[in-house]
Each structure stands twice: as structure tokens, then as C-alpha cells.
Amino acid sequence: MAASNFFLLAAFIVLVATQAMASDPSPLQDYLFRYDLCMFLNTVRVNGFPCKDAKDVIVDDFFLAANLDKPMDTTKSKAGSNVTLINVMKLASLNTLGISMARIDYAPKGQNPPHTHPRATEILTVLEGSLYVCFVTSNQANGENKLFTKTLKKGDGSVFPQGHIHFQFNPSYDKPAVAIAALSSQNPGAITIANTVFGSHPPISGDVLAKAFQVDKKTVDWLQAQFWENNHN
Structure with a gap:
């Protein structure tokens, strides 16, 4: 009987702990x-x-008078996109609230290049046009780097888990696209992969990158010689 009671108590504790871990943290x-x-x-x-x-x-x-209903300039970005982020740096009352947002404009064939948000999960909704979106898992137990992709139309949405590499691409040759995104951090951060790897100052060793990407060093040298920019405002 004692053993039975012990196992019932242990099961109850596990259940309570599981429920506790499943809840969202609350601001203080x-x-x-x-x-x-x-x-x-x-x-x-x-x-x-x-x-x-x-x-x-x-x-x-x-x-905040952000004029998020107005089209943003995508011509100054090689990627053909413009990310207008509203975070705690622009709206101080977001501090401790754990949320921010962004308007993203895409030129025809424009993209928001592969990047990660180290501190936030993102949910994105298409307002105009269509977008080909994806995120990639990495270093899974089965050894896979699994690609999740979808083409979104106006009104569709997609989630990009925190820390995962993801991107959006406008497949249209002649129509721009617009999306709005919500992010689960007052300051989500954005690490754009190509800019970070090939545009760092000082540059990462070409020998390191050649081995990491399995390409010859001349290719790495050429990539590092390009002008890398971000598409965030």
C-alpha cells in the first residue's frame, strides 16, 4: 500500500510540474x-x-505615429525589401511587455533574406500579394536539417520558431507584397546570415569559411569583397 501511495504522489508531482512548465511567464x-x-x-x-x-x-x-499603412522604400536594399521594426527602442512603453512588431515590404522578386531572431518567435501575416516562406530545423536527433515551406496568399499567416533560420520571398515578377509580423520580445534581434558570415569586421578567416561551406577560398574571398547591408529600419 505504501509503495502504491508513493507512486501516486510521484505521478501527481510530475503532472503538476508539467502543467506549471506549460504556462506562459507573466510580467511582474x-x-x-x-x-x-x-x-x-x-x-x-x-x-x-x-x-x-x-x-x-x-x-x-x-x-507611436509610425505610418505603417504607407508603402516603404525597397529600392535601397539589394535584397529588395524593407523591414520597419517597432520595438522598445522606438516605443519605450514596450519595456517588459515581451512583444514587438514589424511591417515588411517586398519588391517584385524581393526577399527578406535568411535570418534568425535570437530572442523571439515570429508570426507573420500577408497583407498584400503572396510570399514563399520557410524555416529550417538544424542538428536534429535524426541528423536532418528539415525544411518547412509554404506559399502564403493575402490573409494567410505563418509561424517561425525562435532562433530558427527563416526567410520570405516574393515570387511575383511585377507585384509588390506586404506583411505584418508580431514577435514575442520587446527587442527580438535579427541576425542576417549572409551579412553576418561574409560581412563581418574584421572578416572571418577565409580558410575557416571555405572549410565550413565546402567551397574554395576564392569564392569566399569574392563573397567577403561584396557590399553587405541590412534591410532593417
Whole structure:
């Protein structure tokens, strides 16, 4: 009987722990303007951003005139895209709230190149046109690097898990595309793969990259000589 009770108790603990791990973390404050918290920390900043006395908070602290309904310029990017990110650097009241957003404009045949968000999962919805989207898993137990792809039409959406390499591509020859994205971090970060690998300063050793990508060093030298830019505003 004692053994039976022990196993029942163990099963209950596992169940409770599993349920606890399945819940979302909760913020410890309604919004960043908790002056008392700043005083408790003996500082005037949380996550590196300034606090404000709660009695001085106004509605405009939560407002940003971003003109996200306006088409953005894609002609200045070699990738043919423009990412307009609204994060905590542009809207301070996002601090501690764990969310940000972006408008992404794509020229015909434009792309948001392969990249990762180290601190956020992304959900993207197509507003205009269509997009070929994908993300890739890596170093799986079965040894696969599995590619997940889909062509999205207006109104369709897709999720890109945190940290996974992903991209979007506008397959149209003559029509632009527009998407809106929500990200589960106030500052999701964006690591664009090609820019990072071939456009670093100082450059990564060509011998290292040649071996990593299984190409000759002349190819690496040529890639590193290109002008690498980001498509984020």
C-alpha cells in the first residue's frame, strides 16, 4: 500500500510540474513606468531603459505615429525589401511587455533574406500579394536539417520558431507584397546570415569559411569583397 501511495504522489508531482512548465511567464508589472521598482533596484532603468513615475504616465506614452499603412522604400536594399521594426527602442512603453512588431515590404522578386531572431518567435501575416516562406530545423536527433515551406496568399499567416533560420520571398515578377509580423520580445534581434558570415569586421578567416561551406577560398574571398547591408529600419 505504501509503495502504491508513493507512486501516486510521484505521478501527481510530475503532472503538476508539467502543467506549471506549460504556462506562459507573466510580467511582474503592468508596464514599465514603475518608479517604485526602479527605486527598489537603486537605479532609474529597467532592461537598460528609463522608468517614469506612474502618476506621470500619459496616453501618448503608449502611442507611436509610425505610418505603417504607407508603402516603404525597397529600392535601397539589394535584397529588395524593407523591414520597419517597432520595438522598445522606438516605443519605450514596450519595456517588459515581451512583444514587438514589424511591417515588411517586398519588391517584385524581393526577399527578406535568411535570418534568425535570437530572442523571439515570429508570426507573420500577408497583407498584400503572396510570399514563399520557410524555416529550417538544424542538428536534429535524426541528423536532418528539415525544411518547412509554404506559399502564403493575402490573409494567410505563418509561424517561425525562435532562433530558427527563416526567410520570405516574393515570387511575383511585377507585384509588390506586404506583411505584418508580431514577435514575442520587446527587442527580438535579427541576425542576417549572409551579412553576418561574409560581412563581418574584421572578416572571418577565409580558410575557416571555405572549410565550413565546402567551397574554395576564392569564392569566399569574392563573397567577403561584396557590399553587405541590412534591410532593417
